Amino acid sequence: MKINSGIKVFAPATVANLACGFDTLGLALEQPGDELIAKVSATPGIRIIKITGGKKLPYDIDKNTAGVAAKKLLEAVGNKEIGIEMEIHKKMPFGSGLGSSAASAVAGAMAVNELLRRPFTKWELLPFAMAGEQIASGAYHADNVAPSLLGGITFVRNNESLDVHRLSVPPGLFVTVIYPQVEILTKAARNMLSNTVSLKNTVQQAANLGGFIIGLQKGDFELISRSLEDVIIEPQRASLIPHFQEVKEAALKQGVLGCSISGSGPSIFALSNNSLIAENAGTEMERIYRDNKIKTALFISKINMEGVIRY
Amino acid sequence: MKINSGIKVFAPATVANLACGFDTLGLALEQPGDELIAKVSATPGIRIIKITGGKKLPYDIDKNTAGVAAKKLLEAVGNKEIGIEMEIHKKMPFGSGLGSSAASAVAGAMAVNELLRRPFTKWELLPFAMAGEQIASGAYHADNVAPSLLGGITFVRNNESLDVHRLSVPPGLFVTVIYPQVEILTKAARNMLSNTVSLKNTVQQAANLGGFIIGLQKGDFELISRSLEDVIIEPQRASLIPHFQEVKEAALKQGVLGCSISGSGPSIFALSNNSLIAENAGTEMERIYRDNKIKTALFISKINMEGVIRY
Numbered sequence: 326m327k328i329n330s331g332i333k334v335f336a337p338a339t340v341a342n343l344a345c346g347f348d349t350l351g352l353a354l355e356q357p358g359d360e361l362i363a364k365v366s367a368t369p370g371i372r373i374i375k376i377t378g379g380k381k382l383p384y385d386i387d388k389n390t391a392g393v394a395a396k397k398l399l400e401a402v403g404n405k406e407i408g409i410e411m412e413i414h415k416k417m418p419f420g421s422g423l424g425s426s427a428a429s430a431v432a433g434a435m436a437v438n439e440l441l442r443r444p445f446t447k448w449e450l451l452p453f454a455m456a457g458e459q460i461a462s463g464a465y466h467a468d469n470v471a472p473s474l475l476g477g478i479t480f481v482r483n484n485e486s487l488d489v490h491r492l493s494v495p496p497g498l499f500v501t502v503i504y505p506q507v508e509i510l511t512k513a514a515r516n517m518l519s520n521t522v523s524l525k526n527t528v529q530q531a532a533n534l535g536g537f538i539i540g541l542q543k544g545d546f547e548l549i550s551r552s553l554e555d556v557i558i559e560p561q562r563a564s565l566i567p568h569f570q571e572v573k574e575a576a577l578k579q580g581v582l583g584c585s586i587s588g589s590g591p592s593i594f595a596l597s598n599n600s601l602i603a604e605n606a607g608t609e610m611e612r613i614y615r616d617n618k619i620k621t622a623l624f625i626s627k628i629n630m631e632g633v634i635r636y
Numbered sequence: 637m638k639i640n641s642g643i644k645v646f647a648p649a650t651v652a653n654l655a656c657g658f659d660t661l662g663l664a665l666e667q668p669g670d671e672l673i674a675k676v677s678a679t680p681g682i683r684i685i686k687i688t689g690g691k692k693l694p695y696d697i698d699k700n701t702a703g704v705a706a707k708k709l710l711e712a713v714g715n716k717e718i719g720i721e722m723e724i725h726k727k728m729p730f731g732s733g734l735g736s737s738a739a740s741a742v743a744g745a746m747a748v749n750e751l752l753r754r755p756f757t758k759w760e761l762l763p764f765a766m767a768g769e770q771i772a773s774g775a776y777h778a779d780n781v782a783p784s785l786l787g788g789i790t791f792v793r794n795n796e797s798l799d800v801h802r803l804s805v806p807p808g809l810f811v812t813v814i815y816p817q818v819e820i821l822t823k824a825a826r827n828m829l830s831n832t833v834s835l836k837n838t839v840q841q842a843a844n845l846g847g848f849i850i851g852l853q854k855g856d857f858e859l860i861s862r863s864l865e866d867v868i869i870e871p872q873r874a875s876l877i878p879h880f881q882e883v884k885e886a887a888l889k890q891g892v893l894g895c896s897i898s899g900s901g902p903s904i905f906a907l908s909n910n911s912l913i914a915e916n917a918g919t920e921m922e923r924i925y926r927d928n929k930i931k932t933a934l935f936i937s938k939i940n941m942e943g944v945i946r947y
Contacts, residue, residue, distance in 0.1 A: 349846060482846065483843065524868075527837075535657070539849060551793065
């Protein structure tokens with residue numbers, strides 16, 4: 326088997342849920358993301374030799390999302406002889422609601438696939454990356470993994486069967502993401518959710534999801550804007566994020582199409598169809614946290630249509 | 637104002653909900669439907685002079701869905717002098733879950749608009765037809781009115797603002813509808829529904845709606861089939877319809893893409909991508925009711941892409 330001696334990949338951060346698509350929608354950012362370097366070594370097996378930017382992450386490959394994804398892929402090709410050393414350079418905040426564990430899992434699967442000269446297509450990497458993500462989040466969810474792998478805006482109809490679709494995306498969409506540096510654990514954010522939803526809100530949320538998909542398809546930004554409304558999750562989780570309402574209102578005032586929680590937070594995202602609006606919204610969102618002495622990181626990006634890349 | 641002296645319109649029956657789109661999705665059938673004849677008379681005002689096929693329907697124009705729709709349209713153009721006589725020929729069963737009241741309302745609005753030589757576009761007739769529908773159903777819902785008016789498969793994001801969209805429809809879809817002649821009142825079927833839904837089912841139902849819209853857009857019949865699943869309403873209402881499960885299984889066995897309740901029932905619809913399957917499913921569905929001595933009406937049709945027509 327011919328292999329590459331060393332490669333470097335970049336897996337992007339992602340925004341899941343997108344207001345109207347809890348557990349179904351996600352999109353990829355151009356920045357930030359995870360960089361992963363993989364090199365062939367003489368000693369069989371996968372080893373993580375370096376992690377930067379993520380102090381708490383395990384070197385044990387059975388506990389590390391990138392390690393699990395890489396290992397599952399190697400098992401699938403039946404290659405037991407190869408030795409691989411991985412360096413993970415986390416260039417994005419952990420626990421920020423931007424799909425950090427998904428990005429690492431995607432990077433791990435992509436890196437090993439590239440080292441082996443692509444036994445699998447990108448789509449076929451999905452179950453390996455999902456196995457990695459599951460180690461971190463405890464759940465088999467594709468809402469961050471799919472966009473980090475495939476790019477664009479993705480839709481998950483069913484996680485178990487990996488019924489995943491890439492939506493058509495009109496040109497000119499921008500994403501503003503602000504990460505206020507307060508920690509929220511995905512599991513805690515998930516556990517705080519009520520197990521029941523009113524029938525009225527069930528219908529309205531589904532209607533918004535449908536409207537969003539149709540709006541993307543038609544390039545109807547007004548429909549996208551009307552559909553970027555979360556009547557179920559945001560009202561329950563907003564209180565976890567300091568100054569959420571104020572930040573959201575500031576973004577909407579700048580003319581963004583919509584603004585809500587990224588994943589389970591604390592990051593907040595806004596979608597715009599104009600880079601100036603995306604930047605102005607970012608400036609205003611940042612200002613509110615600065616006035617309240619909360620550190621932030623701000624990311625303004627087009628939608629990343631590539632997903633994970635080797636570079 | 638120039639006017640036509642007499643015209644005839646046909647407004648089709650419709651299937652609402654479509655398994656995964658409670659209160660949002662609907663489609664138009666080629667048959668059955670309502671025929672409405674409108675003629676100018678010398679005496680100002682609207683009068684219903686004849687109703688066939690619907691014994692219980694009121695002649696009072698303020699209580700008749702076609703009358704209310706017609707009257708609202710006349711009010712909007714400010715024409716107080718014109719006299720209109722209407723004949724309503726109901727050629728579809730009432731209380732069958734096939735949008736009977738919506739078809740009459742649409743026919744009323746269309747007929748008067750045609751008599752007046754189209755002061756409004758078809759899209760602009762929506763609020764008038766909605767006003768008619770509201771008299772009958774007590775609710776301001778566009779899920780039957782929109783497809784009867786516009787044809788095709790329609791999606792309602794919001795009823796109050798009439799945020800209504802026509803979905804792209806792949807060629808080759810067929811609808812089988814069987815109406816077992818037992819009466820179910822829409823209000824009763826609505827009142828039996830639980831006011832709450834589990835979060836899990838909320839997510840799955842929305843995911844199915846999204847999958848259905850994407851499947852239509854891509855012409856992906858397998859995705860359409862996987863998405864034609866109702867985890868919320870059908871399990872609650874199925875017991876109202878005699879032999880529902882048996883009929884559904886018979887249809888699925890013939891290879892239909894999906895099968896569920898039409899509107900609030902008792903009619904049952906199945907979607908197919910092949911006319912032979914649509915016909916075979918109809919035969920099997922019919923057989924079950926015949927064996928159980930329940931009268932039925934069977935309708936097999938392409939999706940009606942025109943909606944209401946003057947002919």
